Amino acid sequence: MTQSDIQDALARAGRLLARLEATRDRDRDALAERTRAVAAAKGRLAQRDAIDTYLRELQQDANRRSVATFETLLTALVQEVLPGEKPVRLDLTTERGLPALDIGVERPDGGREDVLEDNGGAMTNVVGMALRLIAVVKAGVGRFLALDEADCWIAPERVPAFYRVLDDGAARLGVQCLAISHHDVAGFDAGLTVSRIAGRPETGVAIDGPSAACAAAWEPETPGFRFVRLIDVQGFADATLPLGPGVNALVGPNNHGKSTVIRALRAVFYGEVRDSLVRAGASAARVEIGVADGRVLRYVRQPKRTPVNLWSLHEADGALVQENGTVLETGGRDVPPWVERLFGITRVEDLDVHVAHQKFPVFLLGEKPARRSAVLSIGREAGLIRDMQALQRDRVTEDQRTVREGEREITRLRESLGGLDGLDALAEALRGLEGQAGDLAEAAARLRGLEALADRLARAGRLATGATDRARVLADLPGPEVGADLGRRLAEARHRAVIGRRVLAAADTLAGAQARAAALSGLPPEAPLPRDTAQAASHAARLRRLRAGLAAAAGRVAALRDLPDTAPQPVLRPDATDMAQRLSQIGRRLAEARAREAAARDGLARTEAEMAEVLARTGGRCPACGTPTAPAALLAGHRHGAGEAA
Template sequence: MLVRLTLENFLAHGRTVIELGPGLTVLVGPNNSGKSAVVEGLRCLATNPAPRHFIRHGAKLARVEAEFSDGTRVAWLRKEKSAGYELLRPGADKPEEFWKLQGKVPQEIQDVLRLNLVQLEAVNRSLDVHLGNQKEPIFLLNEPPSAMAAFFASSSESAHLLGMQKALQTKVREGKADERKVRGRLTELERVLRTLTPLPDLRLRLDAARERHDAIRKAEARLPELARVAEGLRHLSLSRDILRRRVEIQSRLTQAPQLWPAARLAEALTLRTRLAAGKLLAERRREALTPLVEPPQLFPADRLAKHLETRALRQGVLAKVSRRRQALEPLREPPQLFDALRLARWIADRRKLETRMTGLEVRAGRAANLRPPPEPVRTQGLSEAARTLRELKRQAEALQARLGQNEEAMSACEARIAARLAQIGSCPLCGGSMDAEAFLRRQGCKHAEGATCGGSHG
């Protein structure tokens, strides 16, 4: 039983101690003397309200303390920014403190005060049966009939049955709402799965596209080797044509008559003359040297002989070069040859690009008939496939641009070749007419008899 109530710095009370006797205690006094503040103090002790206007003006802490007949003390403390409780049990040295309550009352305080609100489950509200307001009627007289019925029913099992029935209805409504959501979600997932049905076929096509892309890369890697092979074949073809022309020219020549080997006879006569002169000279030297004493040993002349031999060889080479220079001085300079190797490379590149462009056009035509892909929904690898398709598209555009550049370069080269052929006029080897189209097909020039000149014209 509550025996003492102490108010400190609470509303109009600086410090007020009220001793409550057994039975009924009545507080009387003039207006604005703090009678209602006593009821509000009990209400704050029981409900822990949020407002801060309970603190007396000029104070920092409001305190409401209740002491019970068993010696238990419960105090409610209100600061500017927080509220808490102190619970001092009989025989305890220090009170238990409760802070950071977020507007709630600890269960230990509720068990001591026993001023809990009555929960009306039927109307989903609570009713204070212990403390009344100053300007409101007596308990339950200002409540609607439903609240009265719920209050009287709370003393029996009917209130719990009504609450359970209401909770069941709420759960049924929530279950039906969840069922509608699940069915809608299921329908949406079925629609998404239907849109994802073509994904396996698309994956197979992407794999095939990757394989074709790898084959194209391998073919591009082999292009330099093929270019070298083509260059070697071209050189071999030119060498074969030159050798074939030499064989044809040599086949039309007649065999020269066999000459008498007079070189040996001339050498023998020369040697005989030299030997006779040497013999005569040796006889004269012997006659002149007989009375002389033996000469000293001579220095070896091998190096001098080698030097003289080298000089003689160089003089022979110089004479040969001089004769060749004299023979070539009357000749005019040969015409400047056109670089046909570069043209051949351009033509080969153009053919390869045309073949590749045809393949790309066929792929583009096939791709145009495809339906647009569905919107990706958490599909692994689809973003990578999209990047691969974009890369293939960029490569196709780059090849198209390169093909256009090669066509422009080839057109310019054909124009230069036609202008050069028009400037030359006729073939400098055979005198036949030269056609630009036939020349570009590597057919040479046309003779009057219909034969083809295999010479290369600059």
């Protein structure tokens, strides 16, 4: 394994160790956090019973205070409508840990009677109406109450008192009421707004009511319902029920559609509707309710179409209302959340508080005691207590889950950390290995230095051996005097080579001169008188120079011919072989030059002969210009005009 491999392995081991240490630290933090969370959850669970008991006592205390208030109010209402009746008593108990409410009246002997079972219908009507009115107020939502035949079991002579109590309570509590009745309440001295059913379902039911008076009673921004319009709703082709603040009454004969108004309201606000709500022969039923600021809440039931129910809110001009960019128009089977939010009419504690069902006029009294106590849970204080109880239940569930899952996670983390206990020892061992690797790297560097030094020593040894061998060879060489003589001879050989080159050049010059002499030999002794004397003088001077040059060249050639054909061969020692080879090459080159000189002379002679033949055929004239000339003049390239030919 090389040093690089060792370093790579140590680096990988370091990275793996770092990841394991990070995992260990993360698991330690998670273990500490889980331990704290489980401990806190166990501490809260240990206080669970005490908290539950406190919340129950808090609820019971609130319920007892509500019970006392309810008893006083119910007794006053009952005795107002039914003078001489026994006071109403509410008994708050518990069943299976849950509050239970018994509603009865107290006999003179201290005994208790159930309102529903032990008393007449009048008592039931009054108590039921009062419970609904109280529930609407405590709910803190939409202050609207619709009663269908709530006076059905009250003696006719006590009905006016019933409505006086209802009107007084509605006025004091700010509740708008709609009461459906078969009694003629128009003559009651109760300040009611009365509308009447007119016509028959077969031809279309109409509603006669004080529309103008109702409209004048409202301020534009005051909350409340201005009217209920029914279009193709059962027996109503198109009828409008005007509504004013306070108590409104709709009266008329039985089976003429009074309760259809209640059914329409339950369809709009509770989503309770069937296709039978649609008038026979119509494609859809429409309910419109006038609200504040001229707006209209519209509900449409359209069988065999999608959506089957459609809720929408319209401005006074008919345009759809928009909130935060959202159009308030929703289809489906469930009442849209914005309807409940804007108008506050919905089930409270799963009770039909606002709109009574005709077939179930008795409110709460027919329920079991545990169910009756739901009315006590209505209101802000009870709602806060319920929220705390729900929060406690959620917290207990969450704490139980935290303990259950946390203990499993703690066990897993401890097992995981147990497997990482040796990381510190591994880290120490890795640091030791890294130190050893560093020492090994330093030793390897020193070893490489020693190897380089050994290589240099080996090269020095080889150089020394070569120097010794060369010294031994040089010891056998001749002395300096032999070298001086050899140098002299070499200089002479070089001089002779220079002379040879000069001989070759002189031979070339001689050949040219001979060619020109031959060309000039045929000239007449006297040149004709030229017309251009300046040109003739130039030619004469040129001829004189050529003759002088020819004579000098002939002299140099004569001198060179006295030289021996070959240079003397020096006596060379074995160590001067290279110089001898160079002198031999010079001799060969000189011989080759002389051979080229002889070949040039032969070629010149042949060329002159060929030129002579050409001139003979042309009558001694130049083939190019037609002037008389000689072969030598043509070969030398001289001008040969009329003057030269002469």
